[in-house]
Amino acid sequence: MNAAIIGQMAISGALMGLVYALIAYGFQLTYATSKSINFGQGELVMVSAFFSLTLTNLGLSQHWGLGLSYGLMVPGGLIFGAIMGLVVERAGVRLALEQKSEGWILLSIILGLFFFSAAENIWGRDDRPFPTPIPEEPFHVLGLAIGPREVAVAVGVLGIMGLIELLKRKTLLGKAFEAVSADRDAAELMGISATRTVMLSYGLSGSVAALAGILVSPITTVGPTMASAIILKAFSVAVVAGLDSGFGVVLVGMFLGALESLASFYLGSGWREAPGLVLLILALALRPTGVFGKATIRKV
Amino acid sequence: MLLVEDLHAGYGASEVLTGTTLAVKPGTVVALIGANGAGKTTTMRAISGGIHPTKGRVVLDGKEVQGLDASAIARLGLAHSPEGRKVFGPLSVEDNLLLGAYSRLPRFLGYRAKASADLDRVYDLFPKLRERSGQAAGTLSGGEQQMLAIGRALMARPKVMLLDEPSMGLAPVIVQEVFRTISRLKAEGITLLLVEQFAKSALEVADYAYVMERGRIAVEGTPAELSRNERVIAAYLG
Numbered sequence: 001m002n003a004a005i006i007g008q009m010a011i012s013g014a015l016m017g018l019v020y021a022l023i024a025y026g027f028q029l030t031y032a033t034s035k036s037i038n039f040g041q042g043e044l045v046m047v048s049a050f051f052s053l054t055l056t057n058l059g060l061s062q063h064w065g066l067g068l069s070y071g072l073m074v075p076g077g078l079i080f081g082a083i084m085g086l087v088v089e090r091a092g093v094r095l096a097l098e099q100k101s102e103g104w105i106l107l108s109i110i111l112g113l114f115f116f117s118a119a120e121n122i123w124g125r126d127d128r129p130f131p132t133p134i135p136e137e138p139f140h141v142l143g144l145a146i147g148p149r150e151v152a153v154a155v156g157v158l159g160i161m162g163l164i165e166l167l168k169r170k171t172l173l174g175k176a177f178e179a180v181s182a183d184r185d186a187a188e189l190m191g192i193s194a195t196r197t198v199m200l201s202y203g204l205s206g207s208v209a210a211l212a213g214i215l216v217s218p219i220t221t222v223g224p225t226m227a228s229a230i231i232l233k234a235f236s237v238a239v240v241a242g243l244d245s246g247f248g249v250v251l252v253g254m255f256l257g258a259l260e261s262l263a264s265f266y267l268g269s270g271w272r273e274a275p276g277l278v279l280l281i282l283a284l285a286l287r288p289t290g291v292f293g294k295a296t297i298r299k300v
Numbered sequence: 301m302l303l304v305e306d307l308h309a310g311y312g313a314s315e316v317l318t319g320t321t322l323a324v325k326p327g328t329v330v331a332l333i334g335a336n337g338a339g340k341t342t343t344m345r346a347i348s349g350g351i352h353p354t355k356g357r358v359v360l361d362g363k364e365v366q367g368l369d370a371s372a373i374a375r376l377g378l379a380h381s382p383e384g385r386k387v388f389g390p391l392s393v394e395d396n397l398l399l400g401a402y403s404r405l406p407r408f409l410g411y412r413a414k415a416s417a418d419l420d421r422v423y424d425l426f427p428k429l430r431e432r433s434g435q436a437a438g439t440l441s442g443g444e445q446q447m448l449a450i451g452r453a454l455m456a457r458p459k460v461m462l463l464d465e466p467s468m469g470l471a472p473v474i475v476q477e478v479f480r481t482i483s484r485l486k487a488e489g490i491t492l493l494l495v496e497q498f499a500k501s502a503l504e505v506a507d508y509a510y511v512m513e514r515g516r517i518a519v520e521g522t523p524a525e526l527s528r529n530e531r532v533i534a535a536y537l538g
Contacts, residue, residue, distance in 0.1 A: 173407040175395050179388045185350060186386035191374035191403035191456070 008144050009265050010258040015150040016219070017257015018157040022212045023234035024241065024249040025161055026205040031243045032181035033194070033201040034097060036104045038088050040112020041209050042231030047084065047115050048206075049213030049222045050123045052077035053130055060131070067133045077214050078207045085206020087111075089199055097198075120224050127223035134218065153215045158250070160211055164204060165246060177201070229273065233260075236280040242290020252279075252291070301326040301491050302347070302378075302460045307356035307366075309346035316342040318515035319356070322493075324460060329482070329492045331502040331523075333536055334512030340495040341383050343512070344464045347493075348380035349373040361459050375403040377459035383468065383495075385449040389438025393429055396437050396448055397422055400455030415455070422451040425481065443474035450481065464495045479505060499536040503527065511536070 023045065027037045038044065055076045059069025092111045096103035134152050138145040168174035179187040180197040188194050213227070220226055237256055241248030256276055264272040283290065302324040310316040316339045324330045332340050346353045349370035358366040365373045374380070379400070388396050398405065398415055405411040423430035426447040432440060437448055446466055453461050463482070467475040479501050485492065486505060496502035503509055503523040511519040511532055519532055526532045 171408045172398060172402065172405055172411040175391065175399055176402060176407075178391055178395075179399050182388040182390050183386055185370070186382065186388065187399075188350070188370035189348060189374055189380045189382060189386075190399050190452070191371050192399070193369065193371040195369075 004143055005265075006262065009261045011144060012147065012150055013258040013261025014254035015146075015154050015257065016216075016261070017237075017253040017255065018154055018250065019212050019216045019230060019253075020234045020237045020256060021249040021253025022157045022161065022208055022215075023231065024238035024253060025164075025246055026208040026212075027234070027238045028243050028246065028249065029164070029201045029205045029208065030093075030198075033177065033184075034093065034198045036093050036097060037108075037238075038085070038093070038112075038202070038205065039105055039108040040088065040110075040115060041205070041234070042227035043112035043115040043119070044081065044084050044088070044206060044209040045213040045216075045227040045230070046222075046224060047119050048077055048081040048210035049130070049217045049226065050119055051080045052210070052214050053128065053217070053222050054123075056131055066131055070131070070133050074211075074214060077210045081206040081208070081210025081213075082203040083206070084115075085202040085204070085209070086199060088206070089202035093202070094195075094198070116224060123222075123224075125224055127221040127226070130217035130222050132218040149218055153219075156211055156215045160208060161246060161250070164208075173200075232273075233276040236276040236283075238290075240279050240283040240291060242292045245290070245292035248290065248292030301361060302493065303357070303359040304343070304347060305357040305359070307343065307346055307353050307358065309342060309351055309353040309356075311342075311351065315354070316515055317346060317353070320512070320516055322510050322517060322520070324491060324493050325508075326491050327489045328507040329486045329490070329494060329505055331499075331506035331509040332493060332495045332512060333497075333499040333502055333509060334518075335535070336497075338512040339515045340512055341464055342515075344380060344382070344462050344493070344495055347373075348378055348462060350380075350382075374456070377456075378462065379453035379456040379458035379460075380462040381449045381453040381464065381466070383464040385442075385445045387437040387440070387445050387448050387452070389436065391437055392434050393437055393440070393448060394419070394433040396452050397429070397455050400452035401457075403456065418455050418457070422454055425454075425484070426451055443470050443477070446470060446474070446478060447481070450478075454485075458491075460491045460493065462493050462495075465497060466494075467496065467498055467501070475501070503537075 023041060026041060031037050052073050055073040056069050059072055088108060088111055092107035093104040096107055134148050136149060138147045168177055176192045177197055179192060180194050184194045233256060237249050237253045241252040256279060259275040260272050263275050304320060304322045307317050307320040308315060320343050334340050345351050347358050349368055353366045357364055360376055360378055363376060365376060397419060398411060401415050401418055405414055428444055429447060429451055466478045482505050494502055503526060506523055509523055509526055510517045519529060
C-alpha cells in the first residue's frame with residue numbers, strides 16, 4: 001500500500017515537474033543564442049495564460065463549444081507568447097546586449113513587473129478557473145490513478161520540445177541556430193543574421209512559456225501570481241540541469257516534481273518548496289555548470 | 301572586384317587601420333603580408349563587417365558595403381575564412397559545410413540535395429573531409445579544421461574570398477598542403493585576398509601583394525618586384 005502511494009505521488013508530481021522543465025527549456029533557448037535569459041519569464045507565462053483565458057471565453061461567448069474554443073485558443077496563445085517574447089527581446093535584452101552590458105537582467109525584470117501591473121489592471125487580482133475540455137476524472141493504470149490533465153501536460157511539454165529539437169537538428173534554420181550558439185561571429189560570416197536568430201530564440205521561448213501557462217492553468221487556476229512559485233523552480237531545474245541540455249531539464253524537472261510531491265505528502269504541504277531550494281543550493285555548491293552541462297569557462 | 305579605400309578602423313579608442321588602400325582584381329590572388337600587429341587581420345575584419353570602419357570605403361563587386369552587418373556582406377558574395385579557423389565545433393563537418401552555403405539554400409528542407417554538387421566539389425578537394433563528414437568539427441585536427449574552414453568558405457561560391465592566416469599553428473607538411481590547395485583554387489580562377497605570416501610562400505602563389513606596416517600599406521607590387529625590394533627582403537624574406 002505504501003509503495004503504491006509513493007508511486008502515485010511520484011508520478012503525478014513528475015508529470016507536473018514537466019512544466020518546470022518546459023520553462024527551463026525556454027531559458028536554454030535564449031541562453032544558447034545570446035547568453036541571456038528573460039528574468040520576467042514567469043510574468044510571460046502569466047499574461048499568456050490570461051490572454052488564452054480571454055480567447056477561450058471569447059469562443060464560448062460565440063457558442064462555439066468548449067472543445068473548439070480551446071482548440072482555437074492554443075495556437076492563438078502560442079502566437080501571443082511569441083510576440084511577447086519578441087517584445088522582451090526588442091524592448092529590453094537587445095538594448096543591453098548592443099552595449100555588451102549585463103543590463104538585460106534588470107531590463108527583463110522591469111518588463112516583467114510592467115506585465116504584472118498590466119495584467120492586474122486588465123484582468124484583475126483574482127484567481128480564476130481555466131475551462132478545459134480535458135476531463136479531471138483520473139483513469140487507472142496498474143493500480144495508479146492518473147489525471148488526464150496531467151497527461152495533457154506531459155504530451156504538450158514533450159510534444160513542443162520534440163518539435164523544436166527536430167527543427168534544430170533537421171532544418172538548415174535549426175543548424176544556423178546551433179551555429180550562432182557555437183560561434184556568433186563565425187555564423188555572421190556565413191550570412192546568418194545573429195540578430196534575427198536571437199529574435200527567433202526569444203519568440204520560441206515566449207511560445208514555450210505560453211504553452212506552460214496554458215497547460216498548467218486548468219490545474220492551478222489563473223491569477224497574477226500564478227507563476228511566481230513555478231518560475232523559481234524552473235530556475236532551479238535550469239541551474240541543476242545546466243543551460244545546454246534539453247534532455248537534462250526533462251529528467252531534473254520530473255525528479256524535482258516527484259520530490260516535491262513526496263515532501264508535501266510526508267512532511268506536510270509547507271515543505272513543498274524545500275526540495276527545489278535544496279537542489280538549487282547543492283547544485284550551485286557542487287557543480288555550477290549543471291549535472292548535464294558541459295564545463296565552460298566564461299571569458300571576462 | 302574588391303576595392304578598399306582609405307580605410308580607418310580599430311577597437312574602441314585605439315585606431316589600428318590608419319588609411320589602408322588596396323584592390324583585388326577578379327580572378328587574382330592578392331597577398332597581404334606584414335609583421336604581427338600591423339593590422340592585417342583588422343583589415344580583413346573591417347572588410348567583412350566584423351568591425352565597422354570609422355572612415356573609408358569598401359566596395360564589393362560595385363557595391364559599397366562598409367557599415368553593413370557581417371551577415372549582409374556575406375550575402376552579397378564575400379566569404380571570410382577567419383583567423384583561428386572558427387569552425388562550429390559541436391556541429392558535424394557536413395553541417396559546417398552546408399552552413400557555408402546558407403545564403404543560397406532553402407531554410408527548412410531540401411537544402412542537402414540543393415547543395416550536393418558543391419559538397420562533392422569540396423569533398424573532392426579535401427577527401428579527408430568526406431571521410432569525416434559525420435564527425436563533430438571540434439574533434440578534427442588543426443589541419444583538417446583549416447581544410448574545413450576553406451571548404452566552408454568555398455561552399456558560398458563567393459565572388460571574393462578572404463583567407464586569414466591559413467597556416468597558423470600547423471605542421472610544415474600541412475602548411476605545404478594548404479598552399480597546394482590555394483594554388484589549385486587559383487588555377488580554378490578564384491578571387492582571393494590572403495593574409496599570411498609565411499611571406500615567402502604567400503608571394504609564390506600571389507599575383508600581387510601588399511606589405512602592411514602600422515595600419516597602412518607601406519609597399520605594394522608584384523611578387524617579383526617585392527622580391528627585389530631591399531626593405532621587404534630585410535624585414536620579411538630574410
